[in-house]
Amino acid sequence: MLKISDLRTGYNGGEIVHGISLEVPDNQIVAIVGGNGAGKSTLIKAITGLIPLTSGTAEYNGEKLNGLSPDKIMQKGVCLVPEGRQLFPNMTVEDNLDIGSCTKESRKRRKENKEEMFQIFPRLLERRRQLTGTLSGGEQQMVAMARALMSNPKLLIMDEPSWGLAPILVTEMFQTIEMIRDRGTAILIVEQNVGKTLSISDWGYVIENGTVVMQDVGKKLLQDESLKKAYLGI
């Protein structure tokens, strides 16, 4: 399980995340929702080692992540699907997936893992030899998720996976996220699509101005009047 305690971080001496604590238990989907500029991506960058923590701790299964490089954090089983996907557009789907096998263990299982990915995402099997940059937005998001899963992560962190997707693909993507959880991978998801995200989340945190202002079971948060007004326009 991931445990974040009183985490503070920011950029160039300016603090953006003001002491956030949260937990992601095994086999659960945990959501971080909130408005633009609330600090959600900044928090995720700190957890995955892309920016340093100013204070507080990030622990995974009792081991400190603070100060570790993104690669070391990934070797511990924590893998990020970054915002905007960051795929290699001039490489084939299959080559992008191969790059995901970046831990010793997952390199040994590369072939089996790839077959499993093609079962989860059959559309990628048809397009395995296609250049990734020529895929649709939804297909590229599938490649990004499959590439991350190729490292056999125990915790998958996703930053805005619904970004740029047509509504029907968004629904499909959330179903896939539930399937990934049910296969035994915990998920920490940052999303602007508050309604869909909270409806599949075992627990949700609402972040405003770098602090947690509300937390509860996802579906319970969705019944909160102030949340409905602020994020769902109801």
Ligand SMILES: Nc1ncnc2c1ncn2[C@@H]1O[C@H](COP(=O)(O)OP(=O)(O)OP(=O)(O)O)[C@@H](O)[C@H]1O
């Ligand atoms: N590299 C950076 N250098 C300086 N400031 C940054 C940097 N990245 C983000 N910020 C600032 O940090 C604040 C929080 O940004 P962040 O991306 O964490 O918000 P967010 O909650 O993910 O928002 P959104 O939902 O709009 O992506 C913003 O004011 C942003 O301008």
